[in-house]
Amino acid sequence: MNIRQANKADEDAIWDIFRAVIAPGDTYVFAPNMPREEALAYWFRADTYTYVAESDGRVVGTYILKPNQPALGSHVANAAFMVSPSARGLGAGRRMGEHCLAEARRLGFRAMQFNFVVATNEPAVRLWQQLGFSIVGTLPSAFHHAQRGFVDAYVMFRTLETVV
């Protein structure tokens, strides 16, 4: 698997993954019918590093890395990950997570925070815990899950000052 910075030519592949991930309304707050242009504008914002993971020349996942806050909070990174439904459980999420932590360190971030991990999203919660993140807060009923109704969301955090 090859992970590299994304470019304009990856937009179609990223959008395919993005829309498949948001459609069920179970992991991200984005409206399940979010328009393509809005999604790509968010994924390629000026303060954002955008990556894709390729397997056999096909884009199977994408992630973004950015400062979680401006200025005096900008030493803490934030990131978001999406793996194609057809490529789940094959290690792409873990590889991107590890890559992201290395990139964040390389770029000088001191910690990483996920602001909104849906508590029912077991694959994500488990993966982030395995990569050294702790649940530092619970936002009660903060996510309106398309099937389960109002469920909790976690704030997850880890320092980057120790080796992964």
Ligand SMILES: CC(C)(COP(=O)(O)OP(=O)(O)OC[C@H]1O[C@@H](n2cnc3c(N)ncnc32)[C@H](O)[C@@H]1OP(=O)(O)O)[C@@H](O)C(=O)NCCC(=O)NCCS
């Ligand atoms: C979360 C996500 C990125 C994981 O990517 P993935 O490529 O499927 O995960 P991997 O194959 O790398 O698996 C890594 C770990 O994730 C966890 N995991 C993956 N699939 C899982 C499942 N079905 N149930 C429980 N844990 C699971 C496990 O901890 C696994 O490690 P293990 O196999 O050693 O136990 C992917 O499921 C995804 O894109 N989900 C939709 C979007 C999303 O939820 N993004 C994260 C928002 S915080």
